[in-house]
Amino acid sequence: MTGSLTVTKVGNGLVKRIDQVLFSLPRTYLAAGILSIQALLFYAYSISGVWVPLGIFYLLNLYFAAKYLGARFSFILAFVAATGKTLIKVGFYPDDALWWHAQWQFVSTLSIYTLFCYLMNAQLSGRRHAEEALDKLSKLNEAIITNADSGIMVFRDDGECLIANYAAARILGCPLDRLYGLNYKDDATWFMQRLLAAGREAMRSGEERKFTAKLCTVAGRDVWCATSIRQIKRADTSYMLMVFTDISAYKESEDARQRADKETAVALARAGVAERKLLSISEETQQRIGRELHDDLGQLLTGVAFMSEVLFQKLKDAGIEEMRDASKITMLVNEAMSRTRLLAHGLYPAELGEKGLCRMMEKFAGYVEGIYRIDCDFYCQPGCQIEGSDVAINLFRITQEAVSNAVKHGHAKHVELRVVNSPSNRMMVEILDDGCGITDAKASESAGLGMRTMRYRAELLGAALEVGARDSGGTRVAVTLPVLH
Structure with a gap:
């Protein structure tokens, strides 16, 4: 089988070479040659007579005329051949040819040759x-x-390079002629050992090899390439197809993106540290102001209240009319002391770590009623207990901000504070009000400092913050803690 295929290939190659030579000749030379062959056939026919079968040679000459000179010349040659054979038979062998024999031979021969x-x-x-x-x-x-933008090279089974494109020469940094001189079976011709090793492995195993690696070119420049090498079989011959694409620009952009991502992560981490530091400073500042209000200003107001009370008693004993003014001063000072105490407790919830969030929020409800002169209810579902001072202080500050927004922006007259279990059995703190409400768009687009602080405090706890309008009117703020709380 292999021998027959080899003979066929050799024969096809010989026919192609003959065709190339004959088609390269001028048509007049070809016509003269074919007419000369036809004349030789006429001469042979006149000598040998009808007893020598020369018909196959007539047909071969017609085939050459049709192939190399075209259909018109072949039909003309068919008429000439039929006419010549008839005239030779009549002229050279008159005893064997009757008049109707000549006509029949001309018609039949011309029909056969024409067909x-x-x-x-x-x-x-x-x-x-x-x-x-x-x-x-x-x-x-x-x-x-x-x-093609990708480098393409094809090698025969004996190692010789058959195909190499300009992209391959550009990527590998060498002239195209040098690529055609490569032989994957000869180490001395190769300058990129990784490609050579991968190509040999692909030809040995028959499996495609794909890899992305940095290749060193002839000029010593490193080029990132995505490479694919595989074996291609055609008949009894194997070829190696090597395709590699320069992805250096992509790698550079990818490296730049990764560096940008790292820098962004560092910046976000620093921003998170700064925000936590800011919250810590804010918390410390509020606690310091609360302590000073309670310890300093509260003490001064207590002294003023005591002195005004003494003054009132003296004026009363003396029967002086201005004792009523002294009484009003005492009342106002006591009111200021009460509000200062409530404000100090809001800024510095000292009982938060000792008594827990629920107890502090209950006291905060009273503080809201006393300061803002509105109704504020508190409900704590039995069994709900918030553990951790950091969790409690952040939830308390979120509650303070939500109540402040309800009073200042929503003009609420009634606020409800709730600590309950959510439907997913997670702890949830709700602040409900009957104010003018807030749309979902405004809640999501809100960029105020208070809203951002609330969201950030919720993120610190890993909690989900929901801000939206209530069906019955007003606003609902809910902080749902993760399961661990």
């Missing part, structure tokens, strides 16, 4: 169209390979 020319021309025309289409396709493939 043969028609069939040969039809077959050659179809073959010619197929060869032209194949040639166009081959040129298109060659143009695609030549102009």
Whole structure:
């Protein structure tokens, strides 16, 4: 089987070479040659007579005429051949040819030769169209390979390079002629050992090899390439197809993106530290102001209240009319002391760590009623207990901000504070009011400092913050803690 395939390949190659030589000759030379062959056939026929079968040679000459000179010349030659054979038979062998024999031979011979020319021309025309289409396709493939952005190289089984495009020369940094001189079976010709090793492994195993690596070119420049190497089998011959794409620009942009991501992560981490520090400073400042209000200003107001009370008693004992003014001063000072105490407790919830969030929020409800003169209810579901001072202080500050927004922006007259279990059995703190409410769009787009602080405190706890309008009117703020709380 292998021997027959080899003989066929050799024969096809010989026919192609002969065709190339004959098609390269001028048509007049070819016509003269074919007419000379026809004249020799006439001469042989005149000598040998009808007893020597020369018909096959006539048909071969017609085939050459149709193939190399076209259909018109072949039909003319068929008429000349039929006429010549008839005249030779009548002229050289008159005793064997009656008048109707000559007419019959001319008609039959011309019909056979004409039919043969028609069939040969039809077959050659179809073959010619197929060869032209194949040639166009081959040129298109060659143009695609030549102009491809990826480097493409093809090697025969014996190691010789058959195809190499300009992109391969550009990526590898060497002339195209040098690539055609490569042989993957000869180490001395190769300058990129990783490609050589991968190519040999692909040819040995028959499996495709894909990898992305930095390759060193002839000029010593490093190029990132995505490479694919595989074996292609055609008949009894194997080829190695090597395709590599320069992805250096992509790698550079990817490295830049990764560096930007790292820098962004560092910046976000620093921003988080700054925000936590800011909250810590804010918390410390509020606690300090609360302590000073309670310890300093509260003590001064207590002294003023005591002195005004003494003054009131003295004026009363003396029966002086201004004792009523002294009494009003004492009342106002006591009111100021009460409000200062409530304000100090809001800024510095000292009982938060000792008595817990629920107890502090209950006292905060009273503080809201005393300061803002509105109704404020508190409800704590039995069994709900908030553990951890950091969790409690952040929830308390969120509650303070939500109540402040309800009074200042929502103009609420009634606020309800709730500590309950959510439907998913997670701890939840709710602040409900009957104010003018807030739309979902405003809640999501809110960029106020208070809203941002609330969201950040919730994120610190890993909690979910929900701000939205209530169906019955007003606003609902809910902080749902993670399961661990």
